[in-house]
Amino acid sequence: MLTRKDDTEGTWYPVAIKQLECLIQKVIYPGRGYRNLYALRKNLAYNLQYIEFLHLCLEDLKISSVIKTQIWKNFIMVGCGIIESLVHFLLIAEGFHKTIDWELVDIAPGNQKNMDGEVRKIDSHIYGKLSSPRPEKMTFDAMLKKAENKCLLGNNHSVYSKLKILRILRNRIHLQEIGNPTDTDWNAVNETDFYEMRAVIYTIFTGSIFKPSHEEKKFFEYLKTNA
Helix, strand or coil: CCCCCCCCCCCCCCCCHHHHHHHHCCCCCCCCCCCCHHHHHHHHHHHHHHHHHHHHHHHHCCCCHHHHHHHHHHHHHHHHHHHHHHHHHHHHHCCCCCEEEEEEEEEECCCEEEECCEEEECCEEEEEEEEEEEECCCCHHHHHHHHHHHCCCCCCHHHHHHHHHHHHHHHHHCCCCCCCCCCCHHHHCCHHHHHHHHHHHHHHHCCCCCCCCHHHHHHHHHHCCCC
């Protein structure tokens, strides 16, 4: 239960970072071709704590339906960020992430000319050779397609289908990208989406990827849903 600053009760704490890290490092450990493992594990743990807090806000607080919708949206955005980071790691660790050997260093602008009745311009792109290949930037959508093809998040394909929909909602962080006059958070995000995000995170972190102990599964008990 959340406590007020002036309450005499103790501070509320989510599952401890160290406990979450012990689970995460079953998958994210050295020797798998990924740099900055420490930061990745920490950030995953921080964000897992944060969605636990968001869930408790919904459970403990009397809030308006608009604020509730915003919490659902925030939960989905953070949840998708957690999954995207995990998929990115797994693609690299399993050797499925695209790599590049060249890096764009400059663009030499060309002159305008008429081609096929239209004004065109041809620019010259100048690339430099990298000392070693590095992962190419991939969109979340591209990563999900590759992950499903390789079953990186397990064989439950409903997880991938849910993520394809949730990925679109995650993009609502860009408030200026409006598709139509009624394209509002209120109309786009609903409780079902929130339940779907909970189900995805629960399935992934309590399933065959992390192989959690009985006690570690309890970390995600609050995410269980029959929705």
